[in-house]
Amino acid sequence: MAVCEILSVGTEILLGDILDTNSRFLSRKLAEMGISVLHRAAVGDNHERLAEAVSTALDRSDIVIATGGLGPTPDDITAEVCCRVFGFSLEENKEVADKIRGYFSRRGIEMPLNNLKQALVPAGGTVFENRNGTAPGMGMKKDGKCLILMPGPPFEMQPMFEESVVPFIEEYRSCTIVSHEVRTMGIGESAMAEICSDLLESANPTVAPYCKPGEALLRVTAKAETAEKADELCAPVIEEIRSRLGNVVYGVDVSCIEEAAVALLKEKNLTVATAESCTGGYVAKRITDIPGASSVFKHGVITYANEVKEKVLGVKHSTLEKFGAVSEETALEMAAGIRRISGADIGISVTGFAGPDSDEEGKAPGLIYIALDAEGVRLAEKTETGRNDREYNRYVSASRALNLIRKYTEGGGRP
């Protein structure tokens, strides 16, 4: 198996001014190609230390990928230092130089001369086009080793990697690794893992549990010669997981519960309206994050104050007095109220204490009620997160509300 080392170059990384997300992106992509990453390093824009880092990396790895430090300023030294260490000289590339000149002339700006530095590429190397910036990438091969240089900004580096670097290092690929995610809500990570414990032992595909705020997922990962063969290995395992876990599974390879909920509403041609207290618009915001949500969502209200719950949603004064704003009864009346005033098929509501700290009623932060109202259906769910964390409580209660919409809609208009 080929070994790759990733170098992140830039003093701004070592100062913590920017978060290095490139290394993670590259690690994932290389793992999918069956290329091992055994070392990653970050080093500043310093001749001596960069030369040492590249030299060490080339000694112990087949492929070295460095990102960052390809800009036009004097502290951008990655190309110069790395090419020298690997024994390549730099020469001006006419095509790149013309592109850089064009970039400035189109903007009517005079080009600072040092910008042409970005047109210097290794003689005998390969130039990778940068569709989103002026600095090209570079690839060099010698004595079975391979050195890749790419610009630091992720929106320049990522498409360059996919389009140019993957084909350039294809000969090092040992396999194709494909992952699928089975996403669940309403079951804990350990309970989920328990039900699938025998599957977690399997070798190809592997099955691994992960947790995210308010949800748990199983990642099914197969290794094969081609992506199609890897998918064939995954498919029966995903089916088995689905059948064991039942309706806590909200989707496979969907990115979030709102995506699943909106897709189902569209499919069943149903509309939803929201009435939110503690989430303050978060449920509606997440529904409308999804492009095309307007066909299933027309109307929402945020009734943060009790008097607004009464006036706008028709929650009974006696209900608020007797049970409090954070109660199953209030949640149910809120859901019924928003369905009535909106004319939507489904009314969904959330009321709770997000925290921090407890409220005048003395109930603990993280106590949340959600309710759903539809033709002939009234559902309520209580959640106690046990956390005094406003962002967590708001996020998780919005997720549960979206999941209640999903469960009801999936059941063909039944919970």
Place this chain on the structure above:
Amino acid sequence: MAVCEILSVGTEILLGDILDTNSRFLSRKLAEMGISVLHRAAVGDNHERLAEAVSTALDRSDIVIATGGLGPTPDDITAEVCCRVFGFSLEENKEVADKIRGYFSRRGIEMPLNNLKQALVPAGGTVFENRNGTAPGMGMKKDGKCLILMPGPPFEMQPMFEESVVPFIEEYRSCTIVSHEVRTMGIGESAMAEICSDLLESANPTVAPYCKPGEALLRVTAKAETAEKADELCAPVIEEIRSRLGNVVYGVDVSCIEEAAVALLKEKNLTVATAESCTGGYVAKRITDIPGASSVFKHGVITYANEVKEKVLGVKHSTLEKFGAVSEETALEMAAGIRRISGADIGISVTGFAGPDSDEEGKAPGLIYIALDAEGVRLAEKTETGRNDREYNRYVSASRALNLIRKYTEGGGRP
């Protein structure tokens, strides 16, 4: 100046399964102490490679900080390997062992025996308490060198660093670096930098421009013996920036525009109500992100469909017909409508095309109108982001709405 090297330990990092945010956190904190980070490395849970990485790091640095790999499972080898390389033996710490036993017995779970591995700490070293987990941190000093081991989860590592590690490495501190951020909205990064161009040349404090989606900021950073002295260096520069930039500055060291807006509303004892179309609840969500928002925010509506704008907010049918839903006129009627039905001091509205792709009216994504209605005041602002990016357009239009609230409120109820 003392030199520190940061090691991130864990195969899951090299596979790209998790993003390494610890290195950035530590880089920043060490920079603030005047400790240089010249190298960062990531290495898997592998005896030989970890030993080599620690040994190299100890050779070239005064302080080595390793995070990750302190768990109870057999692949957690950081303590064993690092202590061996640095010449410390491990012994069971009774206090830590009791804490781990207590953790399991309180939960009524039988403790797997390998969990006691986490009670093994270096003889002659210092144990750092872990308030949020079972694995303690460890510090060792020998021959002028210092080795620190901390658990990988950020919510365990970060408080441990602040509470225990900072005092442990105090002797290596060369200075204190303090930064303040002057945050602006309504001016581009380059225009902002132009106005302050002479300040960007200064040495102590330094002034550097940054941009974030929809806003620009200047970071003022001073270096001194103490935090108080560094603050004294920053203060006049921050005042100068404020006076040059005027009311595009929405705050200094505030974390976001919603924090600034809610604080001002509280201070002036004003309430706001929201009427949102394309942002779909994002403005209300961001207002209610701030703890205690309930004193300034009671009521919001999301009127995603035109008929809801008419029915709920009283937007005139003729306005929608003549100018369209995305227009200054509709925005103004939405803001007036929500103020009327809510009784709030300020009504704020957003209507626009978030994208992707253009709508039936043929207007481009990123065209957004926001409006504010208050006693004797009607304001509208038009924005064209020029981007076909739903998340960006929604975020930026919500930010502009919050900024309009801020500007109006700051002016004592005047724009």
